[in-house]
Amino acid sequence: MRKTKFLSVLFVTALLLAGCGFGKMIPRYPEVIVKLENPDLENKGGKVDYKVTGSIPAKYMKKKATMTIIPTLIYEGGNYELTPIQLQGEKAKSVGTVIPYKAGGTFSSSGSFDYKDQYEEALIVAKAEAKLKKKSHTFDDVKLGEGISNTASRTGLMPTLKEKSDIGNGTNIILGSHQYKPEFATKTGVIYFEVNRYNLNMNLKLNKEQAAKDVVQQFIDFIAEGHVIDKIVVTGWASPEGEESRNQDLSKNRTAEGEKWFNKQFENYLKDYAKQNNLKYKDMPKPELVIQTKAAGEDWSGFEKAVEKSSIAEKNQILNVVRSQNSSEMKEQKIREMTDIYNEIKEMILPPLRRVEVAMTCNMNNFNDKEIAELVKTNPDTLKLEERLYGAFMTQKLNEKAIIYQAITETEEYQTDWRAYNNLGALQLNSYLENGNIDDLEKAKTNLNKANAVSPSNGIVLNNLAITEFLMGNRDIAITHFQESKNATIEPINQNYNLALLNIASGDYAGAKQMMNNKNCDYNMALVQLLEKNYTAAKTSLDCIQNKDAKVYYLQAVLAARTNNANDVIANLKEAIARDASYKATAKKDAEFKKFRKSSEFQALIK
Template sequence: MTKKLYLPVLVALVVVLSSCGSKMRGLSSDYFTTNPVVLEAVGGKVPVTINGKFPEKYFNKKTVVEVTPVLKWKGGESRGKTAIFQGEKVQGNHQSIAYKMGGNYTMKTSFDYVPEMAQSELFLEFKALKGKKTYTIPAVKIADGVISTSELIKNTLGSANPALGQDAFQRVILDAHKDNIMFLIQQANIRTNQLSKAKDFKNQVQSIKDAVNKRISSVEVSAYASPDGGVELNTGLAKNREKNTEALINREFKKGDLADVVVDGKYTAQDWEGFKELVSKSNIQDKNLILRVLSMYPDPEKREQEIKNISSVYSTLAKDILPELRRARLILNYEIIGKSDEEISKLAKSNPRELNIEELLYATTLTENPAEQEVIFTKVTEYFPGDFRAYNNLGRLAYQAGNLAKAESFFKKAYSINAAPEVNTNLGLIALVQGDNATAQTYLGKGAGAKELNEIMGNLYVAQGDYNKAVSAFGDVKSNSAALAQILAKDYNKAKNTLDSIKNADAYTSYLKAVLGARTNNNAMVIDNLAKAVKQNPSLAKKAATDLEFAKYFTNVDFVAIF
């Protein structure tokens, strides 16, 4: 949108310049535009582009004019970059303005934002120089105030989610017990010296079945033949080894209380995978050549022949590798069942030393009471002082309670133990709250792997004025900061959805809804939510009363009544 300002005050400029010998006619008006039309804080700055025009027969050929943007407010001002223009007969390197044709010009400048700029005015100050004489012309106002919605990031940061040092608690842990029954070459009968293995395996299965906190998942017998010899021979061998081993295990199970345990049997005729694994782990000569043969020849008979052709190592294979593949594997898969939530919660209060560190950290997720969580985390720091997570999480609680100094202290303690991604992310958040974006970026650059990193990066991008990047970083996070980024990026539908989905809505949630209402011309949304915001946080009344987001409501009876 273009803003047209009539500037009769510039008549004074014409008069002064005419007194320098110019034949300029009187000037009734001039045009200036600013982009944006209403100035806006972006990343802690107030950038503005000013487009102006020197009209025809206006600019004295021997005159230099300095134009300086100045943002003024009650009790202060900030001066922008001066632009210098010169007449046609002036020797210099500045933009030359023709007397007959006049000329257009563009100025870009930026001011460091301060809160007082919300009620400010942007002026252009002119100074004309001809020879040794200087003429100061009255300033011309070209814009009103600064929209400071982006600065709300300093308020919404309080509801950001610091990174959590998560527990690794698993209620169900998968485990396995394995053993092998070995066979002689080209034999499937189970030798006497292997029978004890079946008995030991049976005892292991029985102990798992009898354990209160363990549960059998499956019992497997997997028989193999080594890849030397023909496929037909090896198929018969592997099949008979599986049959004999399964029968032996079933007989052992019937001796105990295991008759109901099902044994799943299978066989592999030629164990090329096992052969490859053993060769890879060995130090035998020409190991790489053997592995290359396996990759080049998929046909089992061709593989066997090529390997036998490597006569220098085949005797080693026959002695050290192949005998290990003539086996039946006994596999017991089972689950270790951890304590119930009720047990963990109870022990965390009554006897926390009975819990390991993962159980203690998990216990904090079973209560929503910050005081109870703090007690448990403190116990963890006493029992396990070498673990960073409890210190980090105590800092998280302090941050959420609004105690930034305490939070920073805990985060630094956690950092001294382990500079983990979560800790770096949280120290980055602290730096961001302190307004130190450069330090925040350094810490966050080491936060890869922290679950909450993207959310904190979203806050940083808002503070830097990169709103589209912020929206992308926030993703589906439902927070005040995420909604703020979406409003600033003009994604109003997404912002509304985010604001409506915030769990712990506060005064700034309501204020942002009011801003959204103003930008989408929803009067009821503005009035209702501003009233709610001011009720929740009376200090917002002063901000709202001068916030240019609500400029068109300043004379609205309902709006005024809120204050």
């Protein structure tokens, strides 16, 4: 009895289905194949390309039936239908791909749609409806895929603090340059000696000549000007006609005499200074002088030049004879022989070679480097603006640099100069990158805006503002500032690398690589290589990045996911999340990890 009832139910059901006119189209729908050719959809240049393919089995499509398949994105807050796929039987009056009843057939449809952030977690399904005469039937949804990768949006900056002279290809936080230029002047005093003598004799004929006296007096006057001494060099010489070792000793002793003479002149200057300023000489601080001494020996070069300038008719022959000798001893002998022949050599050429030269080089500015480096910290008001900026430049510790720039910005007369504002902002920006303190980022923006107000269209300032805006998440403003920096009227900066972000955003990966000059060990270059599916190159670029941050580890996790390396997915995600906890939420919805979402290790990471 029960068996009869069951058969009756089946019979009635079959009649109902047959009554609809669809025959076995409804129960056989699971045999219809609909799929995404590439289920891993991704955003490229703001567009998502897709291709749906499918097949209809034999003896399925009723000759007068039609079917509409609509690929659909189901996301939180709504649905988005892609281009419908129209199918029809052999005798249907419609427009679509004809599917023969006996043989069945295939179909495909491709297109693209604008990417939106809410699509990242979308479920992609095929909705289908069949129609026959006045009847219709809606089939259950068929899952085609899930999630749309937005890895192309993960461009990032890894700025490096640099002086303008050191910037290269990449993203640089740029310090404005000081314009301090030490102005050096050198005066040389010359004192002459008798032949074979090294004792100082200012009554020597050469020393009593007016030209020689003027040179010495000018040197003494230069000492009295009181400039900052950079260096003192004392060099003793001998004429080359004597025996070489003897001449070397003479030049050494003449050097010592020259040093004594300088020390005496400098002492006289200090005593006069003390007297003029009502100071006690013994209590007055004395500068520590470092004197370089050089016993130069025989002055062969001076001899040859003097002969060349002389009026001796046979001077070329004389020089040829001297130069042709194989040893110093033979040269010296030839000169001694010539002094008996040519009185001019004895009286005019050799005597000026027996001398000591005292050269003093002074910094014509008020302070030397060491003094500026000290005063900029202890008594900055004694320095001019360029000296203070130079002092900051010489300071190695960044926190001390910041204090110097802060003090300059607080000095009213210097508030029309952009460099201290810019440099302080640059250091604060760098500090934010090191410690993540958002206050530093806000302070950086404030100071950079002040610099921009003082110096509009300044490439360095606009570059730093661009980086600040990028780090604040204002990417469109950042790109605008990078473009303005490139075209600035003051200090324009090459922004090819940073503007390559536009190429990446537009999907022009080849252009991006060219703009970045195929930079090695670089995050954005690795990103482009990954997007081009050149995974070996991407891994090489990521592996050699120094001081990896959270975004580098996250991209390494994405690369591992694309190459099905589960261990590296987990290991790199751990590192990324340890450095930036926001990557938990990012990874949770990222379509790149859809194959790993059910893993207990993955779930533990994103909790």
